Amino acid sequence: MTATIIDGKAFAATIRARVAEEVARVKAAGVTPGLAVVLVGEDPASAVYVRNKGRQTLEAGMHSEEHRLDATASEAEVLDIVARLNADPAIHGILVQLPLPDHIDAGLVIDAIDPDKDVDGFHISNVGRLATGQKALVPCTPLGCLMMLRDHLGDLSGREAVVIGRSNIVGKPMAQLLLRDSATVTIAHSRTADLPAVVRRADIVVAAVGRPKMVTGDWIKPGATVIDVGINRVPNGEKNRLVGDCDFESCAAVAGAITPVPGGVGPMTIACLLANTVTACCRAHGLPEPEGLTA
Ligand SMILES: NC(=O)C1=CN([C@@H]2O[C@H](COP(=O)(O)OP(=O)(O)OC[C@H]3O[C@@H](n4cnc5c(N)ncnc54)[C@H](OP(=O)(O)O)[C@@H]3O)[C@@H](O)[C@H]2O)C=CC1
Numbered sequence: 001m002t003a004t005i006i007d008g009k010a011f012a013a014t015i016r017a018r019v020a021e022e023v024a025r026v027k028a029a030g031v032t033p034g035l036a037v038v039l040v041g042e043d044p045a046s047a048v049y050v051r052n053k054g055r056q057t058l059e060a061g062m063h064s065e066e067h068r069l070d071a072t073a074s075e076a077e078v079l080d081i082v083a084r085l086n087a088d089p090a091i092h093g094i095l096v097q098l099p100l101p102d103h104i105d106a107g108l109v110i111d112a113i114d115p116d117k118d119v120d121g122f123h124i125s126n127v128g129r130l131a132t133g134q135k136a137l138v139p140c141t142p143l144g145c146l147m148m149l150r151d152h153l154g155d156l157s158g159r160e161a162v163v164i165g166r167s168n169i170v171g172k173p174m175a176q177l178l179l180r181d182s183a184t185v186t187i188a189h190s191r192t193a194d195l196p197a198v199v200r201r202a203d204i205v206v207a208a209v210g211r212p213k214m215v216t217g218d219w220i221k222p223g224a225t226v227i228d229v230g231i232n233r234v235p236n237g238e239k240n241r242l243v244g245d246c247d248f249e250s251c252a253a254v255a256g257a258i259t260p261v262p263g264g265v266g267p268m269t270i271a272c273l274l275a276n277t278v279t280a281c282c283r284a285h286g287l288p289e290p291e292g293l294t295a
């Protein structure tokens with residue numbers, strides 16, 4: 001069997017086109033959705049992400065701003081910028097790029113963001129709202145994965161899903177979203193006993209580990225849908241190359257469908273960030289919410 005390749009890049013372009021339509025509608029009502037990104041220090045791994053984000057925000061017709069601070073900036077300086085953005089009526093979405101330098105408490109900074117502007121969905125109230133089934137802003141990477149799964153599989157109810165990784169930004173919210181869609185969810189991590197056997201049960205595998213090509217084809221149930229969240233830079237001659245957490249060749253030989261890296265989850269993450277910004281803007285102004293762009 002050879003897997004269908006789920007084209008995240010193409011799917012993300014359709015989401016961004018929908019976002020642009022919604023931006024036009026909101027602008028006609030007199031509001032321009034605005035996204036602010038806060039960067040502390042230079043993280044080379046995040047450079048492409050940040051560049052693409054800024055460009056695509058403008059292309060969708062939104063207002064975009066970047067606030068760059070030196071790596072030596074104090075926690076108080078970061079909190080001060082967040083406070084100003086919270087109070088700024090032109091800003092509907094705030095994203096503080098992670099990781100932050102070690103001397104800054106990331107949890108403190110995230111929880112200082114107005115939850116209604118927290119387009120990453122990392123604030124403790126959004127985490128709690130998602131977990132309790134209330135209206136929330138949902139983390140972009142899991143939201144993008146969910147959209148691809150629904151698009152490819154339709155109804156997810158009753159399906160066996162295994163999420164590998166339990167981070168607050170990917171694994172845990174992914175599991176919450178799958179649970180909300182009535183999948184039977186297992187969260188695996190570094191202490192999971194016999195991980196290959198656990199993954200072999202899955203109709204849906206979401207790999208969010210950060211280990212290049214860890215998941216191999218012999219772990220995959222024939223016909224399963226594999227979502228590869230991993231973004232790993234590995235040396236390739238003079239340059240670096242991006243690979244996922246799944247060994248694409250061997251997994252694609254067994255899976256029913258698989259996302260590539262690059263061109264899978266990454267572009268969907270950015271598209272969902274734009275979608276969350278329009279959603280936050282509509283909620284802030286009491287405008288009807290976009291359809292099909294939320295979880
Ligand atoms: N495409 C995109 O838009 C995005 C991609 N990413 C990528 O996704 C990957 C995961 O990111 P993130 O969640 O932030 O990473 P974290 O490092 O925060 O979490 C990794 C998780 O993987 C688990 N893990 C580590 N080693 C193993 C192992 N050998 N077997 C099983 N589980 C293991 C860890 O378990 P434990 O908790 O026990 O330590 C942990 O829960 C990275 O490659 C990252 O670059 C991240 C965000 C967005």
Ligand SMILES: Nc1nc(=O)c2c([nH]1)NC[C@@H]1CN(c3ccc(C(=O)N[C@@H](CCC(=O)O)C(=O)O)cc3)C=[N+]21
Pocket residue numbers: 046048049052095096097098099120140141231242261262263264265266267269270
């Ligand atoms: N507050 C915060 N929120 C995040 O969502 C967040 C973050 N911090 N810090 C870093 C991680 C990583 N991340 C990526 C998003 C898109 C691509 C992406 O577009 N990747 C392209 C390729 C990019 C390339 O060529 O390097 C792809 O996979 O096709 C990658 C990585 C979001 N993150």
